[in-house]
Amino acid sequence: MxxxxxxxxxxxxxxxxxxxxxxxxxxxxxxxxxxxxxxxxxxxxxxxxxxxxxxxxxxxxxxxxxxxxxxxxxxxxxxxxxxxxxxxxxxxxxxxxxxxxxxxxxxxxxxxxxxxxSAVWRRYAYRVTDNPGGVDPLLRGHVLWHDWPLDVAAMNAAAAGLVGEHDFAAYCKKREGATTIRTLQQLRWERGPDGIITATVRADAFCHNMVRSLVGAMLFVGDGHRPVEWPAKVLGAGVRDSSVHVVRPHGLTLEEVGYPADELLAARSREARNRRTLPGSAGGSGGCC
Incomplete structure (x- = not known):
């Protein structure tokens, strides 16, 4: 192509x-x-x-x-x-x-x-607040309200087990002929002075519902309903898990797309079209982002 x-x-x-x-x-x-x-x-x-x-x-x-x-x-x-x-x-x-x-x-x-x-990464932000009073009315279309206190340190500890190249089938809505192997380059939570907690999520590409599913798993850890190890165990199971909640879309924003130097654009485009496999897994045709 x-x-x-x-x-x-x-x-x-x-x-x-x-x-x-x-x-x-x-x-x-x-x-x-x-x-x-x-x-x-x-x-x-x-x-x-x-x-x-x-x-x-x-x-x-x-x-x-x-x-x-x-x-x-x-x-x-x-x-x-x-x-x-x-x-x-x-x-x-x-x-x-x-x-x-x-x-x-x-x-x-x-x-x-x-x-x-040609893109080498996409960076999303998901914004949530655990303020007991709810969301600032001026931000309600861009920030999710979570009505349990959130432990940001616990969410970051859980996120560490998901970073890297993995099959994210447990966190994706499967599409026929599409791979769910992705390289999650960054998943980090930070609470701002306004109380809004922002997840920065960066990967080479994302499969359907991946970011919102990852956020849902992290929130369960942050509010104490699941242990820190749980998201990584879900990932390791390799199948869609009904206990992973896909959070509402309005908290999610595509912030930036990264591209290589001009002389590498064509090569990156060819590479991205190849179906990805993990070591020891079977190959195949097709692709997804």
């Missing part, structure tokens, strides 16, 4: 953010529900006065209700369309898009760039 751009076209990198509250996730749906991808593609078609819908490829397809501050996508436009609209594209998109989605940058991407497959 090649990342070569069709002759006469130019690949643009788009940096964007959105409030996920009123979106049914990133990806377009046949049901016609409102999605981030659908909204941006419609706006792009309108402002460029095109009869063609230019499809976006995204770094991470967020679920319904999940927010993004540092999302990245790419789109291939005909060179003449880009030449005509490049100077005013951002301003015109800002005038056409709803206020809960913004594109901050649109620039020609370096050779070999693929928003999804």
């Amino acid at each position: 090649s990342d070569e751009v069709e002759p006469g076209h130019v690949r643009l990198r788009l940096d964007l953010s959105y409030d996920g509250k009123d979106f049914s996730g990133w990806a377009k749906q046949p049901s016609g529900r409102r999605t981030v991808q659908g909204e941006i593609e419609d706006a792009l078609r309108t402002v460029t006065r095109s009869s063609t819908t230019y499809e976006l490829t995204v770094a991470g397809r967020t679920d319904a209700g999940v927010h993004a501050r540092g999302q990245v996508a790419h789109v291939d436009l005909p060179q003449d369309v880009w030449d005509e609209h490049r100077e005013k594209l951002l301003k015109r998109l800002a005038g056409r898009l709803s206020r809960d989605v913004r594109i901050w940058r649109a620039a020609e991407a370096p050779a070999g760039f693929n928003a999804r497959f």
Whole structure:
């Protein structure tokens, strides 16, 4: 599979953010529900006065209700369309898009760039408060209220047993033909001076529901309902565990996507398409992020 751009076209990198509250996730749906991808593609078609819908490829397809501050996508436009609209594209998109989605940058991407497959990591934040009075009303759409006191030190101790390359099948919603092997690079909790506890979760990629499931397991440890060793034992079982709670999406934000140096983009894209296996496990085709 090649990342070569069709002759006469130019690949643009788009940096964007959105409030996920009123979106049914990133990806377009046949049901016609409102999605981030659908909204941006419609706006792009309108402002460029095109009869063609230019499809976006995204770094991470967020679920319904999940927010993004540092999302990245790419789109291939005909060179003449880009030449005509490049100077005013951002301003015109800002005038056409709803206020809960913004594109901050649109620039020609370096050779070999693929928003999804060239990425080397995605960093999410999940925000929760255990304040007995609940969530600040001004933050209620971005912070989960947990009505038990949370022990951040215990959650960090539990998180240490999950970092590294593992099969995260116990924390993922399985998709046919997709691997659940991921490298969890960072999972750390920190309580801020405002009392909000933020989980920083970084991995090369995430499978469906992985972050929200990991957070759910950590909260059970933090409030004393499960021992520190429990999340690692669940991971080791290798199968989806019904006792792992998938927390609500509104506390989750995609904060940043990392890419390698320009000269390594194409190689990273090829590597990411290979199905991953752990030592001693069987291989196969397909992939997932």
